[in-house]
Amino acid sequence: MRPRSFRLGLLSLGLAATTLMASTATPEQASPDSTRQLTQAAASGVGPVFSATDRLARQVAGALADPATRDRLVAAVTAGPVDLLTARLNARTDRAAQSANAAVLAAKGLPAATGSVLQLRLGHQDVAAELARTERPLVAAASTDDAMTGVVAYEPAGAQLLLDPVRLPERPVLVVEVNVAKAMQRGLAQVRQELTARRLTSVTSAVTTQGGYWATKVNAIRLNNDQESWVKGSAEIFNIVGGTGLDGKATVNIVEMPHLDNDGTVYYPNQLLVHFNNYKDNLADVVMGEDDGDTNYRDLATALITALLTVVDYGTYTPLVTVIINAIINAMPASWWTHDPDYVDSWYTLSTGSSGRLNGAAANGWMDVAPYWVQQF
Structure with missing residues:
Protein backbone atom coordinates (compact mmCIF):
# COMPACT_ATOMS: atom_id res chain seq x y z
CA MET A 1 0.00 0.00 0.00
CA ASN A 179 10.51 2.14 -12.03
CA VAL A 180 9.61 5.23 -10.01
CA ALA A 181 12.61 4.97 -7.69
CA LYS A 182 15.01 5.28 -10.62
CA ALA A 183 12.90 7.91 -12.40
CA MET A 184 12.54 10.03 -9.26
CA GLN A 185 16.25 9.91 -8.47
CA ARG A 186 17.14 11.04 -11.98
CA GLY A 187 14.28 13.54 -12.15
CA LEU A 188 15.01 15.23 -8.83
CA ALA A 189 18.69 15.46 -9.76
CA GLN A 190 17.54 17.34 -12.84
CA VAL A 191 15.32 19.61 -10.72
CA ARG A 192 18.23 20.37 -8.39
CA GLN A 193 20.47 21.13 -11.35
CA GLU A 194 18.00 23.62 -12.79
CA LEU A 195 17.39 25.25 -9.40
CA THR A 196 21.14 25.55 -8.87
CA ALA A 197 21.59 27.19 -12.26
CA ARG A 198 19.08 29.87 -11.20
CA ARG A 199 20.62 30.14 -7.70
CA LEU A 200 17.36 29.07 -6.10
CA THR A 201 18.72 26.27 -3.98
CA SER A 202 21.37 26.17 -1.27
CA VAL A 203 24.45 24.05 -0.76
CA THR A 204 24.29 22.44 2.67
CA SER A 205 28.06 22.18 3.16
CA ALA A 206 28.49 25.75 4.46
CA VAL A 207 28.89 26.22 8.22
CA THR A 208 28.48 29.17 10.52
CA THR A 209 31.22 31.05 12.34
CA GLN A 210 30.28 29.00 15.42
CA GLY A 211 31.82 25.94 13.80
CA GLY A 212 28.57 24.25 12.86
CA TYR A 213 24.85 24.81 12.44
CA TRP A 214 21.48 23.59 13.66
CA ALA A 215 19.35 21.14 11.69
CA THR A 216 16.05 19.37 12.24
CA LYS A 217 16.36 15.58 12.50
CA VAL A 218 13.41 13.26 11.83
CA ASN A 219 13.50 10.49 14.43
CA ALA A 220 10.22 8.84 13.43
CA ILE A 221 7.54 9.37 10.79
CA ARG A 222 4.19 7.84 9.88
CA LEU A 223 1.72 8.46 7.06
CA ASN A 224 -1.90 7.43 7.33
CA ASN A 225 -3.67 4.45 5.80
CA ASP A 226 -5.53 5.02 2.55
CA GLN A 227 -6.64 1.60 1.21
CA GLU A 228 -5.22 2.35 -2.22
CA SER A 229 -5.15 -0.13 -5.06
CA TRP A 230 -3.07 -3.31 -5.05
CA VAL A 231 -1.96 -2.47 -8.59
CA LYS A 232 0.17 0.40 -7.31
CA GLY A 233 3.65 -0.17 -5.95
CA SER A 234 5.53 1.40 -3.07
CA ALA A 235 5.53 5.15 -2.63
CA GLU A 236 8.42 7.35 -3.68
CA ILE A 237 8.40 10.32 -1.32
CA PHE A 238 10.22 13.61 -1.63
CA ASN A 239 10.10 16.88 0.31
CA ILE A 240 10.39 20.47 -0.84
CA VAL A 241 12.04 22.30 2.07
CA GLY A 242 12.08 26.05 1.72
CA GLY A 243 12.38 29.46 3.27
CA THR A 244 14.27 32.73 2.81
CA GLY A 245 17.85 32.15 1.70
CA LEU A 246 20.92 33.93 3.03
CA ASP A 247 20.71 36.33 0.08
CA GLY A 248 17.14 37.31 0.99
CA LYS A 249 15.63 35.34 -1.91
CA ALA A 250 13.35 32.35 -1.65
CA THR A 251 15.24 29.07 -1.73
CA VAL A 252 14.32 25.40 -1.60
CA ASN A 253 16.09 22.11 -1.10
CA ILE A 254 14.80 18.73 -2.27
CA VAL A 255 15.04 15.95 0.31
CA GLU A 256 14.15 12.38 -0.64
CA MET A 257 12.69 9.83 1.79
CA PRO A 258 13.11 6.49 -0.01
CA HIS A 259 12.44 4.56 3.19
CA LEU A 260 8.75 5.58 3.28
CA ASP A 261 7.40 2.59 1.37
CA ASN A 262 4.13 1.89 3.16
CA ASP A 263 1.34 3.81 4.81
CA GLY A 264 0.27 2.95 8.34
CA THR A 265 3.88 2.09 9.24
CA VAL A 266 6.18 3.94 11.62
CA TYR A 267 9.68 4.47 10.25
CA TYR A 268 12.73 5.60 12.22
CA PRO A 269 15.01 7.22 9.65
CA ASN A 270 17.14 9.53 11.86
CA GLN A 271 17.35 11.72 8.78
CA LEU A 272 18.25 15.40 8.63
CA LEU A 273 15.40 17.25 6.95
CA VAL A 274 16.07 20.98 7.44
CA HIS A 275 19.56 22.52 7.40
CA PHE A 276 19.18 25.96 8.95
CA ASN A 277 22.51 27.22 7.65
CA ASN A 278 20.67 27.62 4.34
CA TYR A 279 18.15 30.15 5.62
CA LYS A 280 18.33 33.74 6.78
CA ASP A 281 15.44 33.27 9.17
CA ASN A 282 15.19 30.66 11.87
CA LEU A 283 12.16 29.18 10.09
CA ALA A 284 11.45 26.82 7.20
CA ASP A 285 8.54 24.86 5.74
CA VAL A 286 8.24 21.35 4.36
CA VAL A 287 5.89 20.22 1.59
CA MET A 288 5.80 16.45 1.07
CA GLY A 289 4.91 14.92 -2.27
CA GLU A 290 5.11 11.56 -4.00
CA ASP A 291 5.76 10.48 -7.55
CA ASP A 292 2.81 8.38 -8.68
CA GLY A 293 4.35 7.51 -12.03
CA ASP A 294 3.31 10.44 -14.22
CA THR A 295 5.43 13.20 -12.70
CA ASN A 296 7.03 15.42 -15.33
CA TYR A 297 10.21 16.65 -13.65
CA ARG A 298 10.90 19.28 -16.28
CA ASP A 299 7.50 20.80 -15.52
CA LEU A 300 8.14 20.50 -11.78
CA ALA A 301 11.43 22.39 -12.11
CA THR A 302 9.79 25.07 -14.27
CA ALA A 303 6.93 25.48 -11.78
CA LEU A 304 9.29 25.77 -8.82
CA ILE A 305 11.47 28.32 -10.61
CA THR A 306 8.43 30.33 -11.71
CA ALA A 307 7.09 30.31 -8.16
CA LEU A 308 10.35 31.12 -6.42
CA LEU A 309 11.08 34.07 -8.69
CA THR A 310 7.79 35.65 -7.59
CA VAL A 311 8.71 35.58 -3.89
CA VAL A 312 9.99 38.87 -2.49
CA ASP A 313 11.80 39.24 0.84
CA TYR A 314 9.55 41.51 2.90
CA GLY A 315 11.78 41.12 5.94
CA THR A 316 9.34 38.70 7.59
CA TYR A 317 8.78 34.97 7.37
CA THR A 318 6.23 33.84 4.80
CA PRO A 319 5.00 30.22 4.78
CA LEU A 320 6.34 28.23 1.85
CA VAL A 321 2.96 26.73 1.01
CA THR A 322 1.15 30.06 1.02
CA VAL A 323 3.50 31.61 -1.52
CA ILE A 324 5.37 28.94 -3.41
CA ILE A 325 2.80 26.16 -3.69
CA ASN A 326 0.01 28.60 -4.60
CA ALA A 327 2.29 30.00 -7.29
CA ILE A 328 3.00 26.48 -8.56
CA ILE A 329 -0.72 25.72 -8.74
CA ASN A 330 -1.26 28.88 -10.76
CA ALA A 331 1.69 28.12 -13.03
CA MET A 332 0.80 24.51 -13.82
CA PRO A 333 -2.10 22.97 -15.78
CA ALA A 334 -4.84 21.30 -13.78
CA SER A 335 -3.76 17.86 -14.98
CA TRP A 336 -0.53 18.18 -13.00
CA TRP A 337 -2.50 18.17 -9.76
CA THR A 338 -4.94 15.55 -11.02
CA HIS A 339 -2.14 13.03 -11.46
CA ASP A 340 1.31 13.93 -10.11
CA PRO A 341 3.15 14.68 -8.09
CA ASP A 342 0.71 13.90 -5.31
CA TYR A 343 0.46 16.34 -2.46
CA VAL A 344 0.88 14.29 0.71
CA ASP A 345 1.16 16.79 3.58
CA SER A 346 2.83 19.98 4.85
CA TRP A 347 4.67 21.07 7.98
CA TYR A 348 4.98 24.82 8.62
CA THR A 349 7.31 27.02 10.68
CA LEU A 350 9.92 24.47 11.64
CA SER A 351 12.64 26.18 13.65
CA THR A 352 15.94 25.28 15.29
CA GLY A 353 13.94 24.60 18.43
CA SER A 354 11.30 22.31 16.87
CA SER A 355 10.99 19.16 18.92
CA GLY A 356 8.54 16.35 19.57
CA ARG A 357 5.61 15.17 17.48
CA LEU A 358 4.51 17.47 14.67
CA ASN A 359 1.23 16.68 12.93
CA GLY A 360 0.95 17.53 9.24
CA ALA A 361 -1.34 20.39 8.24
CA ALA A 362 -3.39 18.01 6.07
CA ALA A 363 -3.72 15.55 8.98
CA ASN A 364 -2.20 12.83 6.82
CA GLY A 365 0.80 12.04 8.97
CA TRP A 366 3.18 13.04 11.73
CA MET A 367 6.90 13.40 12.34
CA ASP A 368 8.84 13.13 15.60
CA VAL A 369 11.66 15.65 15.28
CA ALA A 370 14.51 17.01 17.37
CA PRO A 371 17.17 19.73 17.00
CA TYR A 372 20.54 18.44 15.80
CA TRP A 373 23.85 20.29 15.88
CA VAL A 374 25.96 19.63 12.78
CA GLN A 375 29.62 19.96 13.71
CA GLN A 376 32.14 21.58 11.40
CA PHE A 377 34.71 19.15 10.00
Whole structure:
Protein backbone atom coordinates (compact mmCIF):
# COMPACT_ATOMS: atom_id res chain seq x y z
CA MET A 1 0.00 0.00 0.00
CA ARG A 2 1.06 3.57 -0.58
CA PRO A 3 0.90 6.79 1.45
CA ARG A 4 -2.35 8.63 1.10
CA SER A 5 -2.56 11.12 -1.76
CA PHE A 6 -4.92 14.05 -1.28
CA ARG A 7 -4.62 15.48 -4.81
CA LEU A 8 -5.86 18.77 -3.32
CA GLY A 9 -9.21 17.38 -2.27
CA LEU A 10 -10.01 15.62 -5.54
CA LEU A 11 -9.44 12.07 -4.30
CA SER A 12 -12.54 9.92 -4.60
CA LEU A 13 -13.09 7.20 -2.00
CA GLY A 14 -15.36 4.18 -1.97
CA LEU A 15 -13.65 2.41 -4.87
CA ALA A 16 -14.84 -1.03 -3.96
CA ALA A 17 -18.47 0.00 -3.87
CA THR A 18 -18.39 1.22 -7.46
CA THR A 19 -16.27 -1.50 -9.03
CA LEU A 20 -17.40 -4.70 -10.73
CA MET A 21 -15.30 -7.74 -9.92
CA ALA A 22 -14.43 -9.79 -12.99
CA SER A 23 -14.72 -13.56 -12.92
CA THR A 24 -11.47 -15.49 -12.79
CA ALA A 25 -12.74 -17.75 -15.55
CA THR A 26 -12.19 -16.99 -19.21
CA PRO A 27 -14.84 -14.37 -20.07
CA GLU A 28 -17.57 -14.94 -22.57
CA GLN A 29 -18.27 -12.48 -25.38
CA ALA A 30 -18.31 -9.04 -23.77
CA SER A 31 -21.70 -7.46 -23.33
CA PRO A 32 -22.27 -3.77 -24.19
CA ASP A 33 -22.29 -2.95 -20.46
CA SER A 34 -19.03 -4.76 -19.74
CA THR A 35 -17.42 -3.16 -22.77
CA ARG A 36 -18.39 0.27 -21.44
CA GLN A 37 -16.99 -0.61 -18.02
CA LEU A 38 -13.69 -1.70 -19.53
CA THR A 39 -13.50 1.48 -21.58
CA GLN A 40 -14.28 3.67 -18.58
CA ALA A 41 -11.74 1.87 -16.39
CA ALA A 42 -9.03 2.27 -18.99
CA ALA A 43 -9.92 5.93 -19.49
CA SER A 44 -9.69 6.59 -15.75
CA GLY A 45 -5.94 6.09 -15.87
CA VAL A 46 -5.37 7.88 -19.15
CA GLY A 47 -2.28 10.02 -19.34
CA PRO A 48 0.82 9.73 -21.50
CA VAL A 49 2.57 7.38 -19.08
CA PHE A 50 -0.43 5.12 -18.51
CA SER A 51 -1.26 5.05 -22.21
CA ALA A 52 2.26 3.81 -22.98
CA THR A 53 2.35 1.21 -20.20
CA ASP A 54 -1.16 -0.04 -20.96
CA ARG A 55 -0.25 -0.68 -24.61
CA LEU A 56 2.87 -2.48 -23.47
CA ALA A 57 0.89 -4.58 -20.96
CA ARG A 58 -1.23 -5.91 -23.82
CA GLN A 59 1.93 -6.80 -25.76
CA VAL A 60 3.53 -8.53 -22.77
CA ALA A 61 0.37 -10.55 -22.19
CA GLY A 62 0.46 -11.70 -25.81
CA ALA A 63 4.08 -12.81 -25.43
CA LEU A 64 3.05 -15.05 -22.52
CA ALA A 65 1.03 -17.20 -24.90
CA ASP A 66 4.33 -18.92 -25.66
CA PRO A 67 4.90 -21.49 -22.86
CA ALA A 68 8.70 -21.18 -22.91
CA THR A 69 8.55 -17.39 -22.69
CA ARG A 70 5.95 -17.58 -19.93
CA ASP A 71 7.98 -20.02 -17.83
CA ARG A 72 11.15 -17.96 -18.19
CA LEU A 73 9.43 -14.68 -17.32
CA VAL A 74 7.48 -16.15 -14.39
CA ALA A 75 10.69 -17.48 -12.86
CA ALA A 76 12.38 -14.11 -13.29
CA VAL A 77 9.55 -11.93 -11.96
CA THR A 78 9.07 -14.17 -8.92
CA ALA A 79 12.61 -13.26 -7.88
CA GLY A 80 11.95 -9.52 -8.28
CA PRO A 81 10.97 -6.81 -10.77
CA VAL A 82 12.16 -7.44 -14.32
CA ASP A 83 13.56 -4.70 -16.57
CA LEU A 84 11.34 -4.85 -19.64
CA LEU A 85 14.03 -3.52 -21.96
CA THR A 86 16.26 -6.49 -21.18
CA ALA A 87 13.57 -9.17 -20.73
CA ARG A 88 13.87 -10.35 -24.36
CA LEU A 89 10.31 -11.68 -24.68
CA ASN A 90 10.06 -11.62 -28.47
CA ALA A 91 11.02 -9.21 -31.24
CA ARG A 92 7.62 -7.49 -31.39
CA THR A 93 7.34 -7.01 -27.63
CA ASP A 94 10.95 -5.84 -27.39
CA ARG A 95 10.24 -3.13 -29.99
CA ALA A 96 7.08 -2.16 -28.10
CA ALA A 97 9.08 -1.89 -24.86
CA GLN A 98 11.64 0.40 -26.50
CA SER A 99 8.88 2.61 -27.90
CA ALA A 100 7.01 2.71 -24.58
CA ASN A 101 10.16 3.58 -22.67
CA ALA A 102 10.90 6.49 -25.01
CA ALA A 103 7.32 7.74 -24.60
CA VAL A 104 7.54 7.52 -20.80
CA LEU A 105 10.86 9.36 -20.67
CA ALA A 106 9.39 12.16 -22.77
CA ALA A 107 6.24 12.31 -20.64
CA LYS A 108 8.29 12.52 -17.44
CA GLY A 109 10.67 15.13 -18.79
CA LEU A 110 13.68 12.82 -18.48
CA PRO A 111 16.62 12.64 -20.89
CA ALA A 112 17.17 9.60 -23.09
CA ALA A 113 20.39 8.94 -21.16
CA THR A 114 18.20 7.88 -18.21
CA GLY A 115 17.86 4.48 -19.89
CA SER A 116 15.17 1.98 -19.01
CA VAL A 117 12.47 3.03 -16.55
CA LEU A 118 9.94 0.26 -17.29
CA GLN A 119 9.64 -2.92 -15.28
CA LEU A 120 7.35 -5.88 -14.67
CA ARG A 121 6.52 -7.02 -11.14
CA LEU A 122 4.10 -9.24 -9.26
CA GLY A 123 0.76 -7.56 -8.58
CA HIS A 124 1.16 -8.72 -5.00
CA GLN A 125 3.78 -10.88 -3.30
CA ASP A 126 1.08 -13.19 -1.94
CA VAL A 127 0.38 -14.53 -5.46
CA ALA A 128 3.94 -15.83 -6.07
CA ALA A 129 3.06 -19.44 -5.26
CA GLU A 130 -0.09 -19.34 -7.39
CA LEU A 131 1.84 -17.78 -10.26
CA ALA A 132 4.13 -20.82 -10.40
CA ARG A 133 1.08 -23.10 -10.75
CA THR A 134 -0.98 -21.18 -13.29
CA GLU A 135 -0.63 -21.22 -17.05
CA ARG A 136 -2.64 -18.05 -17.55
CA PRO A 137 -1.28 -15.06 -15.62
CA LEU A 138 -2.90 -11.72 -16.40
CA VAL A 139 -0.98 -8.55 -17.22
CA ALA A 140 -2.08 -5.00 -16.28
CA ALA A 141 -0.56 -1.53 -16.26
CA ALA A 142 -0.20 0.42 -13.02
CA SER A 143 -2.69 3.27 -13.14
CA THR A 144 -1.78 6.70 -11.78
CA ASP A 145 -5.41 7.52 -11.01
CA ASP A 146 -6.46 7.25 -7.35
CA ALA A 147 -10.12 7.36 -8.37
CA MET A 148 -9.95 4.37 -10.70
CA THR A 149 -13.09 2.25 -10.84
CA GLY A 150 -11.40 -0.87 -12.13
CA VAL A 151 -8.13 -2.39 -13.29
CA VAL A 152 -8.05 -3.54 -16.91
CA ALA A 153 -6.00 -6.74 -17.23
CA TYR A 154 -5.09 -8.66 -20.37
CA GLU A 155 -5.20 -12.37 -21.11
CA PRO A 156 -2.40 -13.99 -23.16
CA ALA A 157 -5.06 -14.75 -25.77
CA GLY A 158 -6.00 -11.06 -25.99
CA ALA A 159 -9.21 -10.90 -23.93
CA GLN A 160 -9.68 -8.18 -21.31
CA LEU A 161 -10.86 -8.53 -17.73
CA LEU A 162 -12.02 -5.85 -15.30
CA LEU A 163 -10.59 -6.39 -11.81
CA ASP A 164 -11.47 -4.85 -8.48
CA PRO A 165 -8.83 -2.20 -7.66
CA VAL A 166 -9.06 -2.77 -3.89
CA ARG A 167 -9.60 -6.51 -3.39
CA LEU A 168 -6.76 -8.75 -4.50
CA PRO A 169 -7.75 -10.84 -7.54
CA GLU A 170 -7.68 -14.61 -7.16
CA ARG A 171 -5.71 -14.96 -10.35
CA PRO A 172 -2.04 -13.85 -10.50
CA VAL A 173 -1.45 -10.51 -12.19
CA LEU A 174 1.82 -9.13 -13.53
CA VAL A 175 2.04 -5.34 -13.50
CA VAL A 176 3.79 -3.17 -16.08
CA GLU A 177 4.94 -0.02 -14.33
CA VAL A 178 7.46 2.78 -14.18
CA ASN A 179 10.51 2.14 -12.03
CA VAL A 180 9.61 5.23 -10.01
CA ALA A 181 12.61 4.97 -7.69
CA LYS A 182 15.01 5.28 -10.62
CA ALA A 183 12.90 7.91 -12.40
CA MET A 184 12.54 10.03 -9.26
CA GLN A 185 16.25 9.91 -8.47
CA ARG A 186 17.14 11.04 -11.98
CA GLY A 187 14.28 13.54 -12.15
CA LEU A 188 15.01 15.23 -8.83
CA ALA A 189 18.69 15.46 -9.76
CA GLN A 190 17.54 17.34 -12.84
CA VAL A 191 15.32 19.61 -10.72
CA ARG A 192 18.23 20.37 -8.39
CA GLN A 193 20.47 21.13 -11.35
CA GLU A 194 18.00 23.62 -12.79
CA LEU A 195 17.39 25.25 -9.40
CA THR A 196 21.14 25.55 -8.87
CA ALA A 197 21.59 27.19 -12.26
CA ARG A 198 19.08 29.87 -11.20
CA ARG A 199 20.62 30.14 -7.70
CA LEU A 200 17.36 29.07 -6.10
CA THR A 201 18.72 26.27 -3.98
CA SER A 202 21.37 26.17 -1.27
CA VAL A 203 24.45 24.05 -0.76
CA THR A 204 24.29 22.44 2.67
CA SER A 205 28.06 22.18 3.16
CA ALA A 206 28.49 25.75 4.46
CA VAL A 207 28.89 26.22 8.22
CA THR A 208 28.48 29.17 10.52
CA THR A 209 31.22 31.05 12.34
CA GLN A 210 30.28 29.00 15.42
CA GLY A 211 31.82 25.94 13.80
CA GLY A 212 28.57 24.25 12.86
CA TYR A 213 24.85 24.81 12.44
CA TRP A 214 21.48 23.59 13.66
CA ALA A 215 19.35 21.14 11.69
CA THR A 216 16.05 19.37 12.24
CA LYS A 217 16.36 15.58 12.50
CA VAL A 218 13.41 13.26 11.83
CA ASN A 219 13.50 10.49 14.43
CA ALA A 220 10.22 8.84 13.43
CA ILE A 221 7.54 9.37 10.79
CA ARG A 222 4.19 7.84 9.88
CA LEU A 223 1.72 8.46 7.06
CA ASN A 224 -1.90 7.43 7.33
CA ASN A 225 -3.67 4.45 5.80
CA ASP A 226 -5.53 5.02 2.55
CA GLN A 227 -6.64 1.60 1.21
CA GLU A 228 -5.22 2.35 -2.22
CA SER A 229 -5.15 -0.13 -5.06
CA TRP A 230 -3.07 -3.31 -5.05
CA VAL A 231 -1.96 -2.47 -8.59
CA LYS A 232 0.17 0.40 -7.31
CA GLY A 233 3.65 -0.17 -5.95
CA SER A 234 5.53 1.40 -3.07
CA ALA A 235 5.53 5.15 -2.63
CA GLU A 236 8.42 7.35 -3.68
CA ILE A 237 8.40 10.32 -1.32
CA PHE A 238 10.22 13.61 -1.63
CA ASN A 239 10.10 16.88 0.31
CA ILE A 240 10.39 20.47 -0.84
CA VAL A 241 12.04 22.30 2.07
CA GLY A 242 12.08 26.05 1.72
CA GLY A 243 12.38 29.46 3.27
CA THR A 244 14.27 32.73 2.81
CA GLY A 245 17.85 32.15 1.70
CA LEU A 246 20.92 33.93 3.03
CA ASP A 247 20.71 36.33 0.08
CA GLY A 248 17.14 37.31 0.99
CA LYS A 249 15.63 35.34 -1.91
CA ALA A 250 13.35 32.35 -1.65
CA THR A 251 15.24 29.07 -1.73
CA VAL A 252 14.32 25.40 -1.60
CA ASN A 253 16.09 22.11 -1.10
CA ILE A 254 14.80 18.73 -2.27
CA VAL A 255 15.04 15.95 0.31
CA GLU A 256 14.15 12.38 -0.64
CA MET A 257 12.69 9.83 1.79
CA PRO A 258 13.11 6.49 -0.01
CA HIS A 259 12.44 4.56 3.19
CA LEU A 260 8.75 5.58 3.28
CA ASP A 261 7.40 2.59 1.37
CA ASN A 262 4.13 1.89 3.16
CA ASP A 263 1.34 3.81 4.81
CA GLY A 264 0.27 2.95 8.34
CA THR A 265 3.88 2.09 9.24
CA VAL A 266 6.18 3.94 11.62
CA TYR A 267 9.68 4.47 10.25
CA TYR A 268 12.73 5.60 12.22
CA PRO A 269 15.01 7.22 9.65
CA ASN A 270 17.14 9.53 11.86
CA GLN A 271 17.35 11.72 8.78
CA LEU A 272 18.25 15.40 8.63
CA LEU A 273 15.40 17.25 6.95
CA VAL A 274 16.07 20.98 7.44
CA HIS A 275 19.56 22.52 7.40
CA PHE A 276 19.18 25.96 8.95
CA ASN A 277 22.51 27.22 7.65
CA ASN A 278 20.67 27.62 4.34
CA TYR A 279 18.15 30.15 5.62
CA LYS A 280 18.33 33.74 6.78
CA ASP A 281 15.44 33.27 9.17
CA ASN A 282 15.19 30.66 11.87
CA LEU A 283 12.16 29.18 10.09
CA ALA A 284 11.45 26.82 7.20
CA ASP A 285 8.54 24.86 5.74
CA VAL A 286 8.24 21.35 4.36
CA VAL A 287 5.89 20.22 1.59
CA MET A 288 5.80 16.45 1.07
CA GLY A 289 4.91 14.92 -2.27
CA GLU A 290 5.11 11.56 -4.00
CA ASP A 291 5.76 10.48 -7.55
CA ASP A 292 2.81 8.38 -8.68
CA GLY A 293 4.35 7.51 -12.03
CA ASP A 294 3.31 10.44 -14.22
CA THR A 295 5.43 13.20 -12.70
CA ASN A 296 7.03 15.42 -15.33
CA TYR A 297 10.21 16.65 -13.65
CA ARG A 298 10.90 19.28 -16.28
CA ASP A 299 7.50 20.80 -15.52
CA LEU A 300 8.14 20.50 -11.78
CA ALA A 301 11.43 22.39 -12.11
CA THR A 302 9.79 25.07 -14.27
CA ALA A 303 6.93 25.48 -11.78
CA LEU A 304 9.29 25.77 -8.82
CA ILE A 305 11.47 28.32 -10.61
CA THR A 306 8.43 30.33 -11.71
CA ALA A 307 7.09 30.31 -8.16
CA LEU A 308 10.35 31.12 -6.42
CA LEU A 309 11.08 34.07 -8.69
CA THR A 310 7.79 35.65 -7.59
CA VAL A 311 8.71 35.58 -3.89
CA VAL A 312 9.99 38.87 -2.49
CA ASP A 313 11.80 39.24 0.84
CA TYR A 314 9.55 41.51 2.90
CA GLY A 315 11.78 41.12 5.94
CA THR A 316 9.34 38.70 7.59
CA TYR A 317 8.78 34.97 7.37
CA THR A 318 6.23 33.84 4.80
CA PRO A 319 5.00 30.22 4.78
CA LEU A 320 6.34 28.23 1.85
CA VAL A 321 2.96 26.73 1.01
CA THR A 322 1.15 30.06 1.02
CA VAL A 323 3.50 31.61 -1.52
CA ILE A 324 5.37 28.94 -3.41
CA ILE A 325 2.80 26.16 -3.69
CA ASN A 326 0.01 28.60 -4.60
CA ALA A 327 2.29 30.00 -7.29
CA ILE A 328 3.00 26.48 -8.56
CA ILE A 329 -0.72 25.72 -8.74
CA ASN A 330 -1.26 28.88 -10.76
CA ALA A 331 1.69 28.12 -13.03
CA MET A 332 0.80 24.51 -13.82
CA PRO A 333 -2.10 22.97 -15.78
CA ALA A 334 -4.84 21.30 -13.78
CA SER A 335 -3.76 17.86 -14.98
CA TRP A 336 -0.53 18.18 -13.00
CA TRP A 337 -2.50 18.17 -9.76
CA THR A 338 -4.94 15.55 -11.02
CA HIS A 339 -2.14 13.03 -11.46
CA ASP A 340 1.31 13.93 -10.11
CA PRO A 341 3.15 14.68 -8.09
CA ASP A 342 0.71 13.90 -5.31
CA TYR A 343 0.46 16.34 -2.46
CA VAL A 344 0.88 14.29 0.71
CA ASP A 345 1.16 16.79 3.58
CA SER A 346 2.83 19.98 4.85
CA TRP A 347 4.67 21.07 7.98
CA TYR A 348 4.98 24.82 8.62
CA THR A 349 7.31 27.02 10.68
CA LEU A 350 9.92 24.47 11.64
CA SER A 351 12.64 26.18 13.65
CA THR A 352 15.94 25.28 15.29
CA GLY A 353 13.94 24.60 18.43
CA SER A 354 11.30 22.31 16.87
CA SER A 355 10.99 19.16 18.92
CA GLY A 356 8.54 16.35 19.57
CA ARG A 357 5.61 15.17 17.48
CA LEU A 358 4.51 17.47 14.67
CA ASN A 359 1.23 16.68 12.93
CA GLY A 360 0.95 17.53 9.24
CA ALA A 361 -1.34 20.39 8.24
CA ALA A 362 -3.39 18.01 6.07
CA ALA A 363 -3.72 15.55 8.98
CA ASN A 364 -2.20 12.83 6.82
CA GLY A 365 0.80 12.04 8.97
CA TRP A 366 3.18 13.04 11.73
CA MET A 367 6.90 13.40 12.34
CA ASP A 368 8.84 13.13 15.60
CA VAL A 369 11.66 15.65 15.28
CA ALA A 370 14.51 17.01 17.37
CA PRO A 371 17.17 19.73 17.00
CA TYR A 372 20.54 18.44 15.80
CA TRP A 373 23.85 20.29 15.88
CA VAL A 374 25.96 19.63 12.78
CA GLN A 375 29.62 19.96 13.71
CA GLN A 376 32.14 21.58 11.40
CA PHE A 377 34.71 19.15 10.00
